[in-house]
Amino acid sequence: MSCRIKFRPILLAFIFGTVGIALTSGALAYQASLIPASRLINPDELVKILQSAKSEKPLMIQVGSHVLYTQAHIPGSEYIGPASSESGLQLLRKRVEPLPRSKFIVLYCGCCPWSHCPNVKPADDALRAMGFTNVKVLYIPGNFGMDWVEKGFPVAKGD
Amino acid sequence: MKKWILLGLALIAIAGLYFTTRHHGVPTGTRGKGIAEQSLAPDFSLPDLSGQKLDLSSYRGKVVLLDFWATWCDPCREEIPHFVELQKRYGDQGLQIIGVSMDDEAEPVRDFYQRFKMNYPVVMGNAKTGELYGGVLGLPIAFLIGRDGRITAKHIGATDISVFEREIATLLRVK
Numbered sequence: 238m239s240c241r242i243k244f245r246p247i248l249l250a251f252i253f254g255t256v257g258i259a260l261t262s263g264a265l266a267y268q269a270s271l272i273p274a275s276r277l278i279n280p281d282e283l284v285k286i287l288q289s290a291k292s293e294k295p296l297m298i299q300v301g302s303h304v305l306y307t308q309a310h311i312p313g314s315e316y317i318g319p320a321s322s323e324s325g326l327q328l329l330r331k332r333v334e335p336l337p338r339s340k341f342i343v344l345y346c347g348c349c350p351w352s353h354c355p356n357v358k359p360a361d362d363a364l365r366a367m368g369f370t371n372v373k374v375l376y377i378p379g380n381f382g383m384d385w386v387e388k389g390f391p392v393a394k395g396d
Numbered sequence: 397m398k399k400w401i402l403l404g405l406a407l408i409a410i411a412g413l414y415f416t417t418r419h420h421g422v423p424t425g426t427r428g429k430g431i432a433e434q435s436l437a438p439d440f441s442l443p444d445l446s447g448q449k450l451d452l453s454s455y456r457g458k459v460v461l462l463d464f465w466a467t468w469c470d471p472c473r474e475e476i477p478h479f480v481e482l483q484k485r486y487g488d489q490g491l492q493i494i495g496v497s498m499d500d501e502a503e504p505v506r507d508f509y510q511r512f513k514m515n516y517p518v519v520m521g522n523a524k525t526g527e528l529y530g531g532v533l534g535l536p537i538a539f540l541i542g543r544d545g546r547i548t549a550k551h552i553g554a555t556d557i558s559v560f561e562r563e564i565a566t567l568l569r570v571k
Binding site for chain 1: 534
């Protein structure tokens with residue numbers, strides 16, 4: 238009887254703990270919200286860097302959907318593919334592999350509201366894991382249309 | 397007893413973290429710029445998931461909810477079961493939901509369509525379609541179109557289903 242009484246809380250804690258970890262890990266896996274503020278760059282800061290003659294120009298990589306990239310992207314940025322998929326991550330790793338690890342790289346997407354973007358965090362994690370030390374993620378709170386295009390920042394179209 | 401209180405607090409913390417990470421900062425139902433309300437919805441002819449052409453103009457006379465979405469878009473996925481329900485409830489009164497997938501490939505869309513038991517047509521969109529609608533540069537974006545083919549509302553981001561339902565009911569009353 239006493240064995241049953243002790244066993245129940247342990248069993249329940251195990252079940253709830255497992256469910257909790259599963260839920261949180263699923264949610265945290267791609268949450269852009271978990272990227273520390275120190276690794277973010279705002280659109281106006283990026284535009285200043287792009288327009289400054291003195292600043293080092295970053296390699297800008299769009300890690301979202303091709304359909305969105307074709308409609309509008311930051312001039313000079315490259316399309317790699319959605320980093321939420323393994324194939325997109327592989328293309329990203331391949332693209333940056335030959336670069337010095339101090340290379341200034343800006344990642345961006347803007348497919349969805351920031352907390353729902355499935356692409357930027359895996360891309361940032363991949364570059365960090367490769368040893369890149371100067372990576373910034375463009376902070377786009379709503380989407381690329383609202384926070385970049387409609388604000389009048391420079392835009393290019395097509396492939 | 398103390399253990400149970402601690403366990404309860406831990407569960408509340410986990411649940412809080414889960415919902416915070418999922419919903420923090422999501423603009424819901426923003427009415428966006430771009431294509432003007434009351435303008436005629438631009439026509440398009442796009443392949444559905446079985447390869448058949450779907451012409452938007454052939455739905456003139458119906459109330460259309462045109463949903464730009466993608467399988468990898470979390471807020472889009474959350475809306476789909478509600479759209480399935482709306483189509484069931486209002487289909488015979490003249491509602492037609494049409495999904496425009498902005499996925500790069502059709503394969504994941506087909507899988508998703510089966511898994512979510514979608515009951516309305518989905519076409520594969522492209523950059524040109526997005527541009528026709530003022531630029532679909534973030535998902536989801538939904539347009540409501542009246543029986544006369546005019547756009548009556550544009551919703552950017554996940555929108556409460558009650559908002560859609562209210563607007564649809566109003567449009568359905570117009571004959």
